[in-house]
Amino acid sequence: MPYDPSAFPPFAVTVDLVVLTVRRHSLCALAVRRGESPFQGRWALPGGFVRADEDLSQAAARELAEETGLRAHEPAAPAQDNGAHLEQLATYGDPKRDPRMRVVSVAHLALAPDLPAPRAGGDASNARWAPVEELLQHGGYGRDGEPVAPLAFDHAQILSDGVERARSKIEYSSLATAFCPPEFTVGELRRVYEAVWGVALDPRNFHRKVTGTPGFLVPTGGTTTRQGGRPAQLFRAGGATLLNPPMLRPEV
Amino acid sequence: MPYDPSAFPPFAVTVDLVVLTVRRHSLCALAVRRGESPFQGRWALPGGFVRADEDLSQAAARELAEETGLRAHEPAAPAQDNGAHLEQLATYGDPKRDPRMRVVSVAHLALAPDLPAPRAGGDASNARWAPVEELLQHGGYGRDGEPVAPLAFDHAQILSDGVERARSKIEYSSLATAFCPPEFTVGELRRVYEAVWGVALDPRNFHRKVTGTPGFLVPTGGTTTRQGGRPAQLFRAGGATLLNPPMLRPEV
């Protein structure tokens, strides 16, 4: 049976990125300022159209590289290099989500270690790392007193879903190491959990949990004092990707 | 800036459904036989094009109703009525996944109680409930000796992802009740877990766990002997949607 173009309505397909990192003890997301209508001048999640010959994950990795310079590695591969974790999040297709046309957006979630400065096509003033609470509180004010308008389109919903995915996934997987540099200390990993969950964790119990889980952390032999205080052992992420039993998120 | 149709390539967007139920102590999925090329005569997951004015979840609910007659309720709503649980699963967009054209499919996962007979547009011979292992083992043979060809398109991958989602989600949520009728016994719920996980669970420990979790099960006051043996209390699903601590899936 030949292909009948009239049998289906045409859609534009985009990828949007929730890029999360931990900066100054708080969970931050990458936001870019829109240069075009609609929502011109408003902050939005980075993203763009999927090309005709591209897979969705390829498109997400390309957008991630364009916005941050990060290479992505697939969920299967371990976080050995300095690339970012990238996984599909969810797809958003409300008919009215883009006033111009029918757009279906496949959102992806990227987790990266603390990065230098963002770049959006070389224009730093149009991209920034912002604490997720700041991006999600509609009508509040940012650190510099600038009024924070709601994110463009349905990006607040997407960001919220991405944050929730990250919060729940570090419970039962070793994904939190994606926020860390290749070598890190137990304390640095704990501060990642504390920033993502917004809670304080007991350093002693945390240390016992992560070092007692086989395959989670592999000591590299080195130590560091970059956090001050007593030198801490350096670890790499081990091969284990699933934490069983999971890390328990304290009740809030 | 006006809308420029040349700025993006057009896609067809479909929804595919992984409809799971528990029948005769085994996890089964709904499969339909394709009447058209490509993959004519092969089994596939039910699905169809998203209409021009439809949201993705609306399209999934419409397809579900067309194939099974089930009404869907959103994840937020409790499973009070006899509808099915429906949630978005993942999106598949490999450029070559459909040989005819560029199709992005937003797969959804539906969980339903054991149903009468399937109907695919009224044609029962072209729809069936099949154990998921049977649908996933490429080149095996079904119960009736009929050779089982691999599912069409990338539907084996989609089904596999849906089964894995269901298996993991009943660990930490009350989702297993979606496989049960509105009123059910602890034993029936246990057999759901056993079928989905493919393991045997201790009836006594299971009973202690589910009845000891506040808000998980609400006794209706009634009893039943439909399973034989001593009459069992009937329960409805309680308001709790998250199980904390989770039900532990035994190592296999």
Add this chain to the structure above:
DNA sequence: GTGTTTATCGTCAAGCAGACGACTATGATC
């Protein structure tokens, strides 16, 4: 009545988590 089936309650030991004391090793400050 006896046996079978399923449901439900109880017991016990092992393991894990939360609370928290104690000690160690560095840099900063006086």
Add this chain to the structure above:
DNA sequence: GATCATAGTCGTCTGCTTGACGATAAACAC
């Protein structure tokens, strides 16, 4: 150099949850 602050690491104790499993209860089949 002594003292202090900071951060890391090792233990201890208690309570809760789990897994294994014994025992009892209430139906049906014969």
